[in-house]
Amino acid sequence: MPLKYSLLRIDLRSRSLRVEYIDYDSIIRRFLGGRGLGAYLALKELPKGIDPLGPENRLYMLTGPLTGAVPIASSRMTFAAKSPLTDSYTHSKMAGNFAYWLRKSGYDGVVLEGKSDEPIYISIINGNVEFHDARHLWGKDALETELMIRREMKCLGENECGVITIGPAGENLVRFASIMGSFTQRAAGRGGLGAVMGSKLIKGMFVKGNRDLLAGAFDRKRLLELGVKISGRIAKGSGKDPLHKYGTSVLVNIINSVGALPTRNFETGVMPTAEKFSGEVLAEKFLVKRHGCALCPIACTKIGKASWDGKSSSNIKYEYESLFALGSNLGVDEPSAILTMIDMCNRYGLDTITTGNTLATATELSQKGKLPIKLSWGDADTYIKLIEDIAYRRDIGNELAEGAYHLSVKYNDPESFVGTRGQGFPAYDPRALKGFVIAYATANRGGDHNEAWPAMIELGPYPFGPYPNKVFDPLAEVEEKIVFTVWEQNYYAAYDSLVLCNFVDQVGDDSLKPEEIVDLLNAYAGWDLTYDELITIGERIFNTERLFHVREGKWVRDELPPKVLKKALPDGPAKGHTAERFFEWGIKRYYELRGWVDGKPTRDVLKKLGLEEFNYLL
Template sequence: MALNRKIAYIDLSTGKIEIKPIPLDMRRKFLGGRGLDAYLLYNHAPKGCDPLGPENPVIVSGGILTATLASATARTHVMAKSPLGGMLGSCNMGGFFAPEMAWAGFHHLVIKGKAEKPVYLWIKNGKIEIRDARNLWGKTTTETQWTVREELGDEDIKSLVIGPAGENKVRFANVMTGIKNSGGRTGMGAVMGSKNLKAIAARGTMDIKISYPKEALEYNKRFIDQITSAKVNQTQGTLGTPFIWGATNSWGGVRCRNFQYNQQLYCDEIEPEAIDEACAETMGPYHMAGCFGCQVHCRAKYKIPTGPYKGVYDEGPEYTSQGAFCGEPDCTSLETLLTGNHLVDQWGMDNLETGSIISWAMELYELGILTSKETDGLDLRFGNDEALLEMTRRIAFREGWLGNVLAEGGIIASEKIGKNSFDYLIQVKGVSNLHSDERATPALALNIATASRGSDHLRSRPAIDLYHLPQEVMRKIYSNPVPYDGPLSSEHTEYIGKPWQVFWHENCYMAVDCLGICKYHTTFLGATLPNFEDWSKVIYLNTGLEFTPREIWDIAERCNMMERLFNLREGLQREDLKKGDMLNHRYFDEPTRRGAPDVVGRVIDREKFKKMVDELYEYKGLDKNGVPKPETLKRLGVEKEPSRLL
């Protein structure tokens, strides 16, 4: 059964491997996936450790429902201290790796130390082996995966790998599986690279017993139907995540020219329908692919239609790539989008961070803070497609002065570039923001400012706040599974009630990440998608564990507190621009200029923002400085952490 999947501790310095069961009371407290990872990180990372040093553990996991019947139980989670901002590092990806690892008998891996020479892990049916990876070093993400399969003689092997960017310890290198499934944020690829760990290969044929198979099948059908019948998922299944662009760029929620504008103009060529046409032309009418068990199938398949990479196969591009290679640098070419997406996939680098940091450099270049001396002659203007792709390459391989500096991530780069470059950097906790512009949406601004892994849209974003939902619908969603009778506003430009929404989604997304399912299968982009009550059933039928919806909420709150404790231990201070729950001054000072008339001319109001943070802290049981009150720790049962039970 799911509950007998194990945890393995692997020390790459000594080669020692220890395998343990995961006690049931740890499941009851932290479920699995990201939640249990947060516990493990807090317990295994020494305070203030060097993120790229051997003592920083990299933790890989599947959720408690991985490979069971709960729609798409595909997600793999990776956690460590982030080399990008020195705070919590965490990334999550789809694909097929976590199910394979679960079939091989494992839910969690805690990898410490540093191998003397490049190695990879080979996990098969309860056994783990450390193998020589010198022949894999230097290979792209897909070459690495195919070579591992060949070497071990099994085409069904699924691997989690890093590319050249991870080897070069680019601080936003990602971890990848398959063609494009990426654990992008917070530089987990660099942490693997620092350990000389090139890949983790898994293959399993061990049964995972389903507690109530007949009922689980029936319920899964109903669960899937609830998910796939939503308009948002039907759109997603047709156009992939780029569909989001249609709305956000239209009303003025997309960063353009770093942070100068909140909409990209005249960009018809990279709109979702245009991307879809290119996919259809090169891959046929059925060009969507799905991650494990998923009926939403949001992953498009394409071949690059023109240019130097013409005919090369890849998948995506995601909404994030649209922002990274189009919106932020203000490039409008489909070829650049599809090529850029391919390059970061191959080299193993976060598309989001790459596009964001290059756009920042472009703004600095246009302001004269950077000159052609630092760019080694590259004309780093906005809208220069060639320069964008060339700088992407230089970062991945740390070439040239600027390539090497940008590879260090925004905060270190701003220190090296100097002057007032930091003022233009759109980041929180050292992590760049998505290409979204939150100046007109206070709820979303609060989300990115307070997200545990830095500026991020997948931690607590109340995306449905943009839908202008009727009051009664909002009330129904947000007063479950814990009662809430405070104010709620359907207006997404408002400040009222938003902290509660952010708090609710923070717990919702944490629970999803503990289960190992995809956020598109919960109340993220669709208001009518499953959450706590539905999970209570699905957990029970698959694992036999009984949780009330309220208990799942409490677990999520506890896991979020573990992440908070980690960040506080690493120096989080409420208004610190580099390590705090704070936004860049531009959110408060520079009014938006584009988009819908109601969006134009907006900034985030400093005082109201402060009040929102205060209110959110209250819900989370934190004091005014963002530190948990003793009674909160006691209520959540984490007052004795680190307890070192696992």
């Protein structure tokens, strides 16, 4: 029997269900699943100009062909919708265990349509869908909600079932609210998809089942052999050791040493006291346990404990991006305070990166005398209060809940917002790591480090891509970084659609190799896929995402914010550097490589990629 992708569509207004079976050899081979399928469905189905927080928006929850089928960090999925933060298409991945249990429950993806007339949560158990009253959960934080749902569904362990929830931020339609999972240790953070869930009055989802995820595999034996071999190599290899020992927080000292650690809203790329919250110090003084997502051979999750102002917490999942956003970017270096803010964001259901960006923009505006409150860099106590105010939209928090870009527009201060397409930058200053100049400017979902991470060829040898094992000076303004960015954007668009964890691709010689991905897909689906076709699939997905912006007439122009474009770094290894020169000629070369004109794909590009059905958008 041919493979089919089972997509459950839930009409929340009528509480009706419809299962759509998507053909593998046509649609799935062209878009894979996850991020790719989300882009395709959103472009076809979402009406132009809709309110992201209105009932016409749809929330796509999508796994990929390999999700849960191989033991290579494959319990990941993509959430996609029109973003309340950027007002255009966005996608966000979540790891943990929910993706695995969603597929086990009987479906490969779920689409939430319309709006419920009261707060509910949804359970899916072996294909059976039920709606549960969630009025007693409304107002609870994300962790409390998950624990309560698990008790009500009589399934307490993450090795038995999966749960996602939103916190008060999602309920109150904060434009950068997250969807949380795995006891708030994982998030679909970027783009405000927790607010989309909240706008539909969905407090959570519970999934459980015993579906055999290998039942439909073309060559089950081959798939298992490949999966076990690759996973064993990664687990036994030394390439995973830094991630296993310190998690992504190992990057704090590394990025600071090259002058690229954004500090005080990208005022500088160096924080002299950053070592206080580095991965090494946190592991020594604050780490409680190491943890891995389902089917993961690395276990990079780090859970810490902290006490601040008499309050203690011991379930704090911390990452490099969160440490930057709520640490150096706010001028805060006290690790207990930073961990406390991370914990608050996780429980309230706030994207840590955008929360930090927003507080940093607010502080800069306050320092300039434009914001009607007084904020000072490093004032952790005030930031902690503001995080709660944002989650509940109290007082000035109601204004901050709109995000950093909206603040900069309201107060007519473009320099105070450091991001693209309405979303703030993550933890790498592009003036010091020049590969990010083009990667940031062209990222489809806005300020982003996952659509491309060119630091892989600036900080150490990367074994794949157009320049295997070659390292470039971080400050070099060379064409190779543009070529690599295009390749990475294509490769990771496909990779994010499978859906797999990026870290199994980033452990040196032990990494999951592109040709192994091709072998795994062919064993599962019975295809004759090649490496070149995999890259073309990624190119198709990336162009489909860009077409959403074209259709909306929003964020088509590729730009960089004034601060990093023209303002030189004042100190550190990149002292005196801006992004202007590399951007001006680099974006032209990027368009040549893409075949684009002024940020738009052409009809020739659409024809090459088999996207002629969208010619009407050009």
